Every structure is written in structure tokens, then in C-alpha cells.
């Protein structure tokens with residue numbers, strides 16, 4: 001694993017270097033694989049904060065604190081003079097002095113194109129410069145004199161991941177590379193790819209990606225539920241976003257029924273409200289404007305956040321808000337009651353109900369249909385927020401597992417996943433619930449006629465394995481190449497060549513087995529998405545094998561997306577052809593009415609048509625172009641001879657079918 005991660009880094013390093021000098025953010029030393037333990041990390045990277053949960057060797061899970069003892073750390077990166085980098089609290093602390101070299105919220109631009117409307121909206125509110133480079137957003141940072149760097153969101157995210165790894169290494173006393181990463185419920189494939197890529201660039205061995213709400217449900221032990229389908233509502237109020245998801249757990253698999261967000265509503269808004277209020281008070285009392293002083297405002301904001309957090313403690317109804325020498329040597333010394341806090345933020349609290357309402361509407365569920373309400377995100381620690389959600393569900397108590405804090409639940413759930421993936425737990429059936437990964441095209445090899453023989457189906461979920469035996473007759477060759485492709489089209493020429501297995505010194509076909517030669521090909525894709533292919537000449541035992549890393553495939557993500565879209569289109573067309581054919585046969589049979597038709601043959605045709613019709617009505621969700629084509633050929637083979645005999649007398653039947661195409 002470690003070697004593969006190192007290989008991935010080399011490739012990514014090569015890729016990024018000419019563009020953005022990845023070594024600047026992720027130093028060369030990270031690429032050398034040091035001693036790594038068998039622990040695994042659950043890493044949650046939010047728009048504002050990051051959190052790590054580590055699975056120890058004994059299977060226990062612990063939240064990893066940062067160097068200041070905080071369990072949740074700001075996901076901020078800052079560049080100070082000479083290109084030195086600060087991450088976490090240290091980066092946030094120096095924000096006022098260095099706003100345009102301090103980067104937060106990189107997750108918002110990660111995996112998006114520059115032209116993306118949401119990105120454009122976000123860019124307006126970010127203090128640092130985001131520029132267009134070949135259609136992709138890059139952050140422009142003036143590192144030093146005449147040293148301007150363009151950093152991709154992937155690199156910036158990698159820097160945060162790298163820091164998290166260091167944090168874990170410092171705490172655990174050894175480097176840990178294996179990790180499960182979380183992504184928001186609404187993340188697109190491109191955003192997931194980018195997340196995974198950032199993880200690999202940081203030196204992580206990314207075992208899986210899991211969606212935030214699913215991780216939160218797992219953290220609360222809800223994946224253990226068996227029996228009737230269970231509906232869950234995950235309400236995640238973070239630092240700057242609110243995500244609401246409705247999940248259903250059925251037979252061990254999580255499905256997202258609906259997900260709604262407010263991308264600009266979170267705990268930080270409450271801090272700003274408070275800071276605005278106290279700044280006004282300060283102005284009134286002391287005639288000094290704090291809002292015009294970035295440094296003072298920053299200190300006030302930090303103090304307001306602290307006060308807000310303190311008020312979440314159920315016994316606290318009043319807290320002091322104190323900043324020594326806030327401006328011109330004048331202290332701020334005030335108190336904040338819970339009533340005032342709630343009054344100042346009332347409209348924001350109520351605004352949280354909109355995505356909740358919409359998600360419930362989208363899922364077409366009644367409040368009473370929700371079995372579990374799960375509160376996630378630091379903002380959900382606020383009693384008023386908890387009350388609003390509880391009232392919405394007519395007093396239903398949210399799930400509350402001891403020791404799982406709302407802002408740590410996602411990382412915790414990812415760690416639970418990690419522990420399952422690495423075999424720390426052998427108590428259950430190791431079904432990896434609702435785990436999402438980037439889309440996975442089928443993987444296969446070329447048959448003699450150029451057809452794609454699929455050994456691993458599209459979206460099979462990894463790990464996966466498939467075997468196929470290629471048989472040739474009277475083959476005089478002593479070398480043979482087996483080409484491995486990915487793609488969903490029926491012919492390899494339309495798919496993408498990944499790698500090749502070269503068998504050499506294989507004995508020519510022997511007369512003793514009638515010139516028959518069997519080459520067994522096995523393709524295995526491991527959890528990290530790496531393909532391991534092997535071909536063996538069964539008679540001589542000669543074999544060849546190769547591995548093909550996930551990162552190679554990642555490089556053509558857009559190609560893969562386009563390929564999969566194309567494959568879907570071809571599948572749709574093939575389905576339409578099959579449906580039209582079925583329809584025409586049914587019409588022909590109906591038109592034949594009581595016309596003389598051999599009873600047996602009519603029964604046969606009807607039976608086949610009904611079977612295909614039923615198949616079409618049923619679950620064809622995963623059917624591919626080839627599946628439809630195969631059905632069409634089979635059906636034509638049975639029906640055409642019968643129908644064409646009738647056609648002369650009836651006219652039309654099959655012509656209608658052609659018209660419909």
C-alpha cells in the first residue's frame with residue numbers, strides 16, 4: 001500500500017510540478033514512505049474546520065487533538081514571508097495581518113470549474129484572489145517579492161490533509177497513511193475526484209470516500225439496524241454551511257433520498273452578528289469604530305465565537321465578552337445572555353428550517369416517517385437550534401450517542417468505516433454501507449472479434465474481481481498480448497486502453513489438445529482502485545501480471561465522465577431499439593389475430609416477448625448497451641423467422657418497427 005501511495009505521489013508530482021510546483025506545498029520528504037503503522041484515520045474536512053479520528057491497533061477510536069489541544073481545527077492555510085506555511089489555528093490567528101495570503105474555504109472551490117456559478121458567487125466573498133487558468137480556478141498568492149504562485153484547490157486541500165497527517169503522527173507517535181475521507185452529501189463526481197486527488201498528493205492512502213451524513217449515521221451506530229427500511233434525517237449546521245439530508249437504510253445500504261443545503265449559513269454567521277452588535281455598542285460607549293480595524297475586528301470575532309460556544313453549555317445563561325485593549329487601548333467588557341444571543345440571531349435560526357422543509361418535501365416523507373434525527377456540526381450544539389429541530393419533529397429527541405459530539409461525528413463515522421475496511425472489526429459482515437466512490441467504468445479485455453469482455457461491471461464497488469478464459473485454436477504464436485480496457489461500450493475500440501499483459505515463451509498450440517489454448521485472465525481491483533491484472537497460459541503455467549494505479553486513471557477524469565455519459569446514451573438508444581422491436585412484435589401478433597399460426601410457434605414468440613417486456617419493465621437500472629443488444633439479437637433470432645413468414649400476408653409489421661427507429 002505504502003509503495004503504491006508513493007508511486008501515486010511521483011506521478012502526481014510530475015503532473016503538478018510544471019503547473020504549480022507541488023513541492024512548495026507538499027515537500028519532497030513526504031513522498032518517501034516512512035515507517036507506517038496499521039492504524040487508520042477518519043478525516044473530515046469541512047469548509048471551515050477539520051477533524052481527525054484515529055482507529056488504534058486495538059480497534060478503539062479517538063479524536064486526535066491539534067497542538068493546542070483542540071479536537072476540531074480551522075481548515076485554514078496561510079503563507080507568510082519566504083513562503084513559510086501555517087495551517088490551522090496559527091493560520092487563522094494571523095488573518096488580520098495577512099488577509100490576501102490566508103486561505104480558507106478551499107473546499108468551496110475544490111473540483112469546480114472557474115465558470116461555475118456557485119464558485120463565482122463565492123469568489124466575491126473570499127479575501128484572496130481566485131484566477132482562471134485554463135478554465136480552472138487557482139488561488140493567487142504573493143509569497144515574496146517577485147514570487148507569485150498559482151495554487152490549485154487540490155494542492156491547498158492537500159496542504160491541509162498533510163497537516164492533519166502530521167497532527168495524527170505527533171499524537172500517535174508514528175506516521176499513519178491509510179484514511180477514509182468524507183465529502184458533503186451534494187458533492188459531484190468531479191469534487192470527489194479532487195478530494196481523493198488531494199489526499200493522494202498529501203501522501204494519504206485513500207481507502208474510501210464516504211458522504212458526511214452517512215458517516216454521521218454510522219458514528220451513531222445506525223448502520224447496525226436490520227429489518228424494515230429506516231429513514232433518517234441528518235441536520236448538519238457547520239461553520240459556513242447547512243446541509244440537510246434524508247437517508248434511508250435498507251438491507252444494509254444507505255440511500256440518499258433528498259439533500260438540501262444553504263451554502264452560506266453557519267456558525268460563523270452567528271459570530272459576525274454578535275461582533276456587529278458589540279462593535280456598535282463600543283462605538284456608542286467609546287466613540288470608536290472597531291469595524292474599520294481588521295485586527296481589532298478579528299479579535300472581537302474570536303471572542304464572540306468563544307462566548308457563543310460557552311452559551312451552548314446547558315448551564316450557562318450568561319457569559320462575559322471581554323477584549324483587552326480592543327481599540328486605542330480601550331477595553332471591551334460586556335455580558336451576553338442567552339436571550340440576547342437568540343434574539344440577535346433569531347432570523348438566522350429560523351432560516352435553518354427552510355432546507356429542512358425542502359429536504360422533507362423532496363423525500364416525500366411525513367415527519368412521522370423519520371425514525372432517527374441526527375444532529376451534526378458545531379452549530380447543532382446551540383440549544384436553540386436543537387429546540388427548533390426537535391419542535392419540527394413534534395418533540396422527537398435526536399439520536400444522542402454518548403461521547404459523539406456533533407462536530408466530531410463525521411470524522412468518527414469515517415474512522416469506523418476505516419476500521420471495517422482494514423479488518424479491525426470482525427463483528428459484522430463487512431458490508432460497506434452506502435460508501436460512495438467516484439464513478440467506475442467497467443473493466444475488461446478484448447475478445448478476438450474486438451468485443452469488450454467485461455470482467456468487472458460498471459460501478460461494481462471495490463474491491464472487485466473477475467476472471468475470463470480466452471480460448472484460441474491452432475494458434476502458432478509464442479507471445480500474446482492481453483489488453484485491459486475500461487469503458488462501457490461493447491467494442492474495445494470505443495473504450496480506453498489501460499494497460500497490457502505480455503505473455504511470452506508460451507508453447508505453440510499442441511495437436512494433443514486439438515490445438516486448443518486457454519489463457520486465463522484475472523482482474524482484481526483493490527480498495528484503493530488499483531487494478532491488478534494477470535494472464536496465465538493454463539497449459540504451460542507461464543504468466544504475466546501488471547498493476548495499474550488509480551491515479552493513472554484519474555488523470556483523464558473528464559474523459560471518463562464523457563465516456564460514461566456516451567455509454568449511457570448508447571445504452572438509451574439500444575434500449576429504445578429493443579423496446580421498439582418488442583412493441584412491433586406485439587402489434588404484429590395482435591394484428592395476426594386468429595390468423596392461422598402454428599400454436600407452438602406462437603406460444604414461443606409470445607413467451608419470449610413477454611419475458612423481454614418484463615425485463616424491460618423491471619430493473620434495468622444497471623443494464624448496458626451490450627445487455628440490450630444481446631436481448632435484441634436473441635429475440636430477433638426467435639421472432640424474425642416467424643414474423644417474416646407472416647409479414648408477407650400482413651404487410652407492415654416489421655416496417656413499423658423500422659419507422660419507429
Ligand SMILES: Nc1ncnc2c1ncn2[C@@H]1O[C@H](COP(=O)(O)OP(=O)(O)OP(=O)(O)O)[C@@H](O)[C@H]1O
Nearest residue numbers: 046047048049238239240241267268312377378379
Ligand atoms: N459548543 C458550540 N456551540 C456553538 N457553536 C459551536 C460550538 N462548537 C463549535 N461551534 C461552531 O461550529 C462551527 C464549526 O462547525 P463544524 O466543525 O461542524 O464545521 P465544518 O464542518 O467545518 O463546516 P461546514 O459544515 O460549513 O463545512 C463554528 O462556527 C463553531 O463556532
Ligand SMILES: [Mg+2]
Nearest residue numbers: 046047238377
Ligand atoms: Mg461539516
